[in-house]
Amino acid sequence: MEAKLQVGVLGFGTVGSGVIHILEEHQEKISQVTGYHISVKKVLVRNLEKNRRYETKGFELTTNPSDVLDDPEIAVVVEVMGSITTAREYILQALKAGKHVVTANKDLIALHGDELVAVAQANKCDLFYEASVAGGIPILRTIVNSLAADKIQKVMGIVNGTTNFMLTKMTTEKKSYEEVLAEAQELGFAESDPTNDVDGIDAARKMVIMTRLAFGMNVDLDNVETNGIRGISPEDIEVAYQLGYKIKLVGTAEETNGMVNVNVGPVLLPKAHPLAGVNYENNAVFVTGAAVGETMFYGPGAGELPTATSVVSDLITVAKNSRLGTNGNAFNSYKHETKHTPKEQVFSKYYLRLTMDDKTGTFLKLTQIFAEAGVGFDKILQQPYDDFTATVVIVTHSTSQAQLEQAIARVTDEPEMQMLAKYSVVEG
Amino acid sequence: MEAKLQVGVLGFGTVGSGVIHILEEHQEKISQVTGYHISVKKVLVRNLEKNRRYETKGFELTTNPSDVLDDPEIAVVVEVMGSITTAREYILQALKAGKHVVTANKDLIALHGDELVAVAQANKCDLFYEASVAGGIPILRTIVNSLAADKIQKVMGIVNGTTNFMLTKMTTEKKSYEEVLAEAQELGFAESDPTNDVDGIDAARKMVIMTRLAFGMNVDLDNVETNGIRGISPEDIEVAYQLGYKIKLVGTAEETNGMVNVNVGPVLLPKAHPLAGVNYENNAVFVTGAAVGETMFYGPGAGELPTATSVVSDLITVAKNSRLGTNGNAFNSYKHETKHTPKEQVFSKYYLRLTMDDKTGTFLKLTQIFAEAGVGFDKILQQPYDDFTATVVIVTHSTSQAQLEQAIARVTDEPEMQMLAKYSVVEG
Incomplete structure (x- = not known):
């Protein structure tokens, strides 16, 4: 008879339902691949009476976490309840009881991943979290296994579907930020408080997780310069398009000389760049390796279902490890001392948009400020904004972040100039 | 002291050189990830005197295969010599001597994969071949591990760089097949006898390998309908573009009701399809899963270097397995009885281009032929070719392969009609 692997699920929202659905639907393939009949034994819910999307037969619903965490027959706990404090507590309890854990909780892994990994190892348990970054894309396992042979130089990700949906709509339908936000909220792509998405916080957490795996470095969220999409105007999108670019919210982690820089913000991508073609709620991660090049x-x-697929692929790995007796080996063993690239050594081209008083001498002053900061211009467009004001768009040559900030600080000091937008520009 | 894992390399061409280079360059990361110092002990070459791309220090060159295959200190053999008969023989010998094998040889794996996998398992050896499909893209491991949770429905691949380079050039620079072939040969992308690439044979072999992993089915090359790019004219590319499509050489493996259809041929892809943006010598594999959707x-x-990266990632997996004592488990344990979808159940839209005598009644006859075969028209364009002939371009509605072939057989029978092109059309 086939061995059984029993699972306890914490949370019965969309991902939890999806996991249960996939385990049932793909039972035949899963048991052929793992040699286990993987089944859900108990599901922790907040409310026993709520209507469920799928039938709740074959397993038990409970509102008491101990029913799951203290059940010796449950070998794996799937945490898909979200939140940080409670989820951390339950996961720690599960690991200490010798249960393997699969989680989709990016916030938790970004903030407490190191602690949880250490506890998992101390208890010889597996801890996997593929679903925490880029839903259905198996990017974490790809970085850890398939790109292990390579020296990863740069990871660029469109890892927040909500903002990518909004920017795609702004670009293709020429709508305003407010209009597309309302649409995204209506469709359920954005929450009523969209802060985490639109301010880039969600993307920053995912970049922290990928940085840990790709470069072996632990970067604090505080050290990730994070800008969102609130400030992006239809004008920026229009001008960028005319210059040959699309604007996307991109998280970038780049290593230079053993130091890493991680940031999230709107980026101008050449239209032919593979990331520029990633539209609506889709995600993509673009990895540059010393040997492999661009993938x-x-x-x-x-x-x-996409997110649940990643959760179940983690469950399959737990099952394979159980069969081979290899549970509890760290998912990622690549570690490096964490060092941050100083601003003087972080280089990029930039797109800048500002308005300034349309009077003799102001343009000269602007060019002097940039010249003195050592920031050169690749492209510059000036056009009247109204009778008294001009809009100026600048694409700089590659410059250090330190130099750019120096120039911008001086522009900000000038009463006749207003800086409206500052985005990185990626070259083809 | 760190454990040693010694490697014998068969072949010292570009991939062999790349493997040696990457093992040296990324030694620190590789040993951190695996716990092994992986080093090359011996390399089998054809000619000892030839100049090498990299220094040949730290290992021995030999022209005698037994020096590698009978060396008890060599734990892993990397086969990057190409060819079929000799490579098969050496790999069998290595496996029977208890050595793990990593190969980049798609021809061999497509033709004899099943036999080699069985011998590897009988000898408790690892046999990996990630580099055999799509060079630097870790597609095989992704299908086997990360998509194991899902039911894969369709795999579409641009898996031949030479033909993709040529079609990109034909599209962007409006050059003829002959011109771009000459260019590809000059750049080293195409061989002097380009048959394997331009006739789709190389792509068909890769599709056989992916079909085995994605659907657990063993398809013979003879059962893969294979068409190449020789017949594609600048007119086809131009007309397709005007209709909103790009022409790419695509391998498709699709499962329907437990049966599989695998084919390779030119395909019209909507311009917004992610595969349509894959240009020049790049590859991409587009996978549709029941749960995950499109990736x-x-x-x-x-x-x-890209191909060598995949070889080294396989070596890393061998090393990890050695540390965990888990060598010899089949890379892929998903198996299904192989059944082929009958032509009556293989559906697609088609693009057809033909010329016909420009006289009253011919067009009527053409439409009658298609109507009688039950093939409907989605789009139809007719324009004069010369004083006596008209060119007709048809995009059909979705139709079965059997129906289409029936219609085409009748067109071929008509002396006043010449069928020039028949390609599948993918809808967005």
Whole structure:
């Protein structure tokens, strides 16, 4: 008879439902691949009476976490309840009881991943979290296994579906930020408080997780310069398009000389760049390796079934490890001392948009400020904004972040100039 | 002291050189990840005197295969010599001597994969071949591990860099097949006898390998309908573009009701399809899963270092397995009875281009032929070719392969009609 692997699920939202659905639907293939009949024994819910999307037969619903965490027959706990404090507590309890854990909780892994990994190892348990970054795209396992042979130089990700949906709509339908936000909220792509998405916080957490795996470095969220999409105007999108670019919210982690820089912000991508073609709620991660060159992994970044697929692929790995007796080996063993690239050594081209009083001498002053900071211009467009004001768009040559900030600080000091937008520009 | 894992390399061409280079360059990361110092002990070459791309120090060159295959200190054999008969023989010998094998040889794996996998398992040895499909893209491991949770429905691949380079050039520079072939040969992308590439044979072999992993089915090359790019004219590319499509050489493996259809041929892809943006020598594999939806894996399909990266990632897996004592487990344990979808159940839209005598009644006859075969028209364009002949371009509605072939057989029978092109059309 086939061995059984029993699972306890914490949370019965969309991802939890998806996991249960996939385990049932793909039972035959899963048991052929793992040699286990993987089944859900108990599901922790907040409310026993709520209507469920799928039938709740074959397993038990409970509102008491101990029913799951203290059940000796449950070998694996799947945490898909979200939140940080409670989820951390339950996961620690599960690991200490010798249960393997699969989680989709990016916030938790970004903030407490190191602690949880250490506890998992101390208890010889598996801890996997593929679903925490880019939903259905198996990017974490790809970085850890398939790109292990290579020296990864740069990871660029469109890892937030909500903002990518909004920017795609702004670009293709020429709508305003406010209009597309309302649309995204209506469709359920954005929450009523969209802060985490639109301010880039969600993307920053995912970049922290990828940085740990790709470069072996632990970067604090505080050290990730994070800008969102609130400030992007239809004008920026229009001008960028005319210059040959699309604007996307991109998280970038780049290593230079053993130091890493991680940031999230709007980026101008050449239209032919593979990331520029990633539209609507899709995600993609573009990885540059010293040997492999440029690769990209594309797919749905969220959604019930895509995210659940990643959770179940982690469950399959737990099952394979159980069969081989190899549970408890760290998912990622690549570690490096964490060092941050100083601003003087972080280089990029930039797109800048500002307005200034349309009077003799102001343009000269602007060019002097940039010249004195050592920031050269690649392109510059000036056009009247109204009778008294001109809009100026600048694309700089590659410059250090320190130099750019120096120039911008001086522009900000000038009462006749207003800086409206500052985005990185990626070259083809 | 760190454990040693010694490697014998068969072949010292570009990929062999790349493997040696990457093992040296990324030694620190590789040993951190595996716990092994992986080093090359011996390399089998054809000619000892030839100048090498990299220094040949730290290992021995030999022209005698037994020096590698009978060396008890060599734990892993990397086969990057190409060819079929000799490579098969050496690999069998290595496996029977208890050595793990990593190969980049798609021809061999497509033709004799099943036999080699069985011998590897009987001898408790690892046999990996990630580099055999799509060079630097870790597509095989992704299908086997990360998509194991899902039911894969369809795999579409641009898996031949040479033809993709040629079609990109034909599209962007409006050159003829002959011109771009000459260019590809000059750049080293195409061989002096380009048959394997331009006739789709290379792509068909890769599709056989992916079909085995994605659907657990063993398809013979004879059962893969294979068409190449020789017949594609600048007119086809131009007309397709005007209709909103790009022409790419695509391998498709699709499962329907437990049966599989695998084919290779020119395909019209909507311009917004992710595969349509894959240009020049790049490869990409687009996978549709029941749960995950659409994902795509993009990267360099060939080249010294990208291909060598995949070989080294396989070596890393061998090393990890050695540390955990888990060598010899089949790379892929998903198996299904092989059944082929009958032509009556293989559906697609088609693009057809033909010329016909420009006289009253011919067009009527053409439409009658298609109507009688039950093939409907989605789009139809007719324009004069010369004073006596008209060119007709048809995009059909979705139709079965059997119906289409029936219609085409009748067109072929008509002396006043010449069928020039027949390509599948993918809808967005």
